[in-house]
Amino acid sequence: MKRANIQDVAKLAGVSPSTVSRALNSFPGISERTRQKVIEAAKKLNYKPNYRGQILTTRSTKNIGLLITDITNPFFPELVRGAEETASESSYTILLGNTSESVEKETNYLDFFSRGPVDGVIISASRIPNEHIINLAEEGLPIVVINRILEHPKISYISTDMEKGGYLATKHLIELGHIRIAFINGPSHSEAAKRRFLGYKKALTEAKIEYDPDLASFNIPVAESGYREAIKLLNTKNPPTSIFTYNDLMAFGVMKAVKDLGLKIPDDLSIVGFDDIFFSSFTDPPLTTIRQLKEELGKKAVELLLELMKGEKRGILLEPELIIRNTTSRR
Amino acid sequence: MKRANIQDVAKLAGVSPSTVSRALNSFPGISERTRQKVIEAAKKLNYKPNYRGQILTTRSTKNIGLLITDITNPFFPELVRGAEETASESSYTILLGNTSESVEKETNYLDFFSRGPVDGVIISASRIPNEHIINLAEEGLPIVVINRILEHPKISYISTDMEKGGYLATKHLIELGHIRIAFINGPSHSEAAKRRFLGYKKALTEAKIEYDPDLASFNIPVAESGYREAIKLLNTKNPPTSIFTYNDLMAFGVMKAVKDLGLKIPDDLSIVGFDDIFFSSFTDPPLTTIRQLKEELGKKAVELLLELMKGEKRGILLEPELIIRNTTSRR
DNA sequence: CTGTTAGCGCGTTCAT
């Protein structure tokens, strides 16, 4: 059964194609009688406007490109859900690009997006340099970046206040009497990692604790990195009494390492994560962490993009929150 | 800076638009000199073929629609990643539809997909009736369904052997001496739920244990359902000694309920989940469960779709595996 | 209120 097009409907209804278009898109200035006639014909032929023709003339795809690094990290699904729900309220669909932390894939996706399959792009991936993003924006592609602060007249951004997050985590540990506080950080190129690092150092400085480079490392943000670095740190002569990780996944890795070494959490080691993903309240013991508003990040990013497509640029900073559970205790 | 189109390149290279198209798509029958000239012009203008014009003439979008119910359930991200990786190897991009268990959203997405933004669709969502899927397939949309067995000449499917999964879980509990085995099942309309139920009953029958309807329920497949049903079951006069859940998320809910009631796992209650998501090995205690090959499901689904677009239909059944951890013990 | 015409940007004939 071949698909009916607008001509078929026009013929059956005895009107012109443009009248069909007007009737179906509820334009004003058309008689109710004609509208009904068209609607009936359309229904009879099971007519649905062809997307490919439609976007060519309307110049809108009703798609939003969303670039993320790792859908397997529960941080992102929550963000995606927030984005998806808000998008679908405005009849937009999400075109998802999962880059698996690969620069090449990020670039490919962005190139593809810039060729026209989407009306705008949300970038929640870290490896793409700002200049590349700016270039595309100046070519006319509406872009919103998540968790990177990029001030540019054609780009909107929304980010958790990362520096504050790093500060809150470190200060919490300091207040519990910890002095040797390690930071298993994320990728060195990531702005989020840099800003959290700033917050970490700020808290140390405030407490007059000297920063020890041996206690800080940059890593791929997966559980295995947390495991590996924790083993390394705990086997040194002067091990830390607490570890702050770039994200909860890495904290899970740390917890596993501690258990494998036969140590107790939080008695032998205090741990603070970042993100507050769903499972962090289910671990043993439940994880102390810095909460990001993940759904909000996705939701607001879509709203910003919709505004940006109308020409309104904005930047938003979201507050992180310290969630105290049971992986931290007094030294 | 306005985007260059094929005409601009043609003008700069001093050739016709069709020559540009041939040169850039590496067609035979074109002089090397001309090709170089065109490539150079294209580079100078930063030309990228306009996607919207391209799909109209090539009749291929290089997009695949992927419908899932709940991206927040870690089962799906792993599936999505498998699909995404395989798709991008063939230069396809995933258009993601998250339906949040809503029939309306499923239908909307499917309608949208059928209008032309994708070359084919993968459905990993349960509420859409088979007839609807068949209709779209007969209109010419290539469709692959995941975890539902749908025999039709124009539809391919890939599914874990759900009945076997249900059977393995139940048999494991029976072998540990359990007789009162509850099944907190998923949605009643879901084929996966029905088939697991079949396996559950089969194992009971084999062991000559009478099926007790009070021990089985149908639910929305989220952690809260597991919690709620577990509380209900454990507060009856003759509570079960073990619970099998539709998925791991629900098992997490059950574990929380057991702890809240002050009981011990697995001494007071044995638990078996389904899926083996990443976090199931991190819970306290680690969860015994039935493993589905999630990435494989996504990967194979894309392969099947690509084949289906060439006209080859197939159906694949994947073997589930019992993963024994520490939430089950001898009665 | 409705029909006619043009054009979106490509790829693909069919000529040359």
Next chain:
DNA sequence: ATGAACGCGCTAACAG
């Protein structure tokens, strides 16, 4: 080996 002309399906602009 290359150019000219056409068409994909729709909507917007113009005409009546």
